[in-house]
Amino acid sequence: MSHYDFKSQRLWVEQDIAERIAIPCDRAQANYLLNVLRMEEGDPMLVFNGRDGEWRVEVRPMGRKKCALVPLEQTRPQPDPDASDLHYLFAPLKSARIDYMAQKAVEMGASRLRPVFTQHTQERHPKLDKMRANVIEAAEQCGILAIPDVAEPVTIGRLLADWEDNDEGRHIIFCDEGELGKNPLAILDTIRGEGNTVPPLAVLIGPEGGFSAEEREMLRASSFVTPIPLGPRILRADTAAVAALAIVQAVLGDWADR
Numbered sequence: 001m002s003h004y005d006f007k008s009q010r011l012w013v014e015q016d017i018a019e020r021i022a023i024p025c026d027r028a029q030a031n032y033l034l035n036v037l038r039m040e041e042g043d044p045m046l047v048f049n050g051r052d053g054e055w056r057v058e059v060r061p062m063g064r065k066k067c068a069l070v071p072l073e074q075t076r077p078q079p080d081p082d083a084s085d086l087h088y089l090f091a092p093l094k095s096a097r098i099d100y101m102a103q104k105a106v107e108m109g110a111s112r113l114r115p116v117f118t119q120h121t122q123e124r125h126p127k128l129d130k131m132r133a134n135v136i137e138a139a140e141q142c143g144i145l146a147i148p149d150v151a152e153p154v155t156i157g158r159l160l161a162d163w164e165d166n167d168e169g170r171h172i173i174f175c176d177e178g179e180l181g182k183n184p185l186a187i188l189d190t191i192r193g194e195g196n197t198v199p200p201l202a203v204l205i206g207p208e209g210g211f212s213a214e215e216r217e218m219l220r221a222s223s224f225v226t227p228i229p230l231g232p233r234i235l236r237a238d239t240a241a242v243a244a245l246a247i248v249q250a251v252l253g254d255w256a257d258r
Contacts, residue, residue, distance in 0.1 A: 005075065008056075009037060009045040010140045012147065013069070017052040022060065022068040030067045033059060039067075046075060048139075050147040053078040078145055084254050085200050087112040087170065088245065089159070091207035092123040093237055101238045102131045106138035106148055108245035109254055110203075114151035116159055120209030126153060156215055160222055167202075174204040174219050175244050176227035177211070177234070184228035188251040191226055198252045205241045 011033075015023050025033065033039045043059045047069055054076040057069040088110035092098055105113055113135065115126045132150045139147055163172070171191055192198055204219075211219065219225050230243050249255040 087202035089204040091121045092126040102134040103138040107142045112149045115153040117155045119212040120207040170200040172202045172225045
């Protein structure tokens with residue numbers, strides 16, 4: 001993330017971004033900029049939309065409740081979408097903890113989030129709109145330029161049955177509470193192909209009660225799935241998510257020297 005400005009406020013916008021073409025703010029954005037941040041005429045900030053890169057803009061108030069943003073220059077181009085291509089599959093949790101999981105998955109570089117219903121899943125009606133709002137907020141705060149996709153929920157059985165037809169060689173790493181030892185690093189290295197290549201990856205985190213015996217058997221029987229341990233302690237699902245994503249990114253992902 002070269003030449004990243006860590007100090008300026010960042011805002012995601014839906015509109016296309018082009019030099020000197022004013023972007024009108026919606027009511028919530030205007031209130032945030034004018035009344036929360038107390039921004040005034042000419043104040044600078046950064047905007048992005050997931051398509052046109054990042055731009056430095058000036059704030060142009062239009063009364064007390066309206067404002068626009070005028071793009072002045074592009075500060076970073078839109079990155080290659082394949083540069084960070086890690087899917088995060090997870091059994092939904094309750095309320096604030098699923099908000100935390102969504103935010104941390106974005107910070108850890110997930111490009112797609114998808115709820116997966118398992119036998120022991122606690123939350124059967126995840127609020128996808130709220131999840132998407134958390135994704136946008138996390139993207140604004142952590143400096144990324146692409147907004148990760150939030151996919152519709154799926155059962156684990158349907159996910160695995162359709163995987164090879166729909167996911168074009170993507171390999172699933174699932175965090176298995178079984179007896180696999182303590183160190184996942186050597187196991188992750190086995191996923192590399194010829195010439196040290198790494199296939200597209202997905203990380204699967206189960207519910208608080210863990211995967212059922214039938215689900216673990218199903219996962220272990222799939223050629224596109226690799227189980228890994230997460231150390232000697234029992235982790236909560238939201239903690240396991242951060243730990244697993246960090247390990248995968250460090251060994252096989254965009255933290256690694258590849």
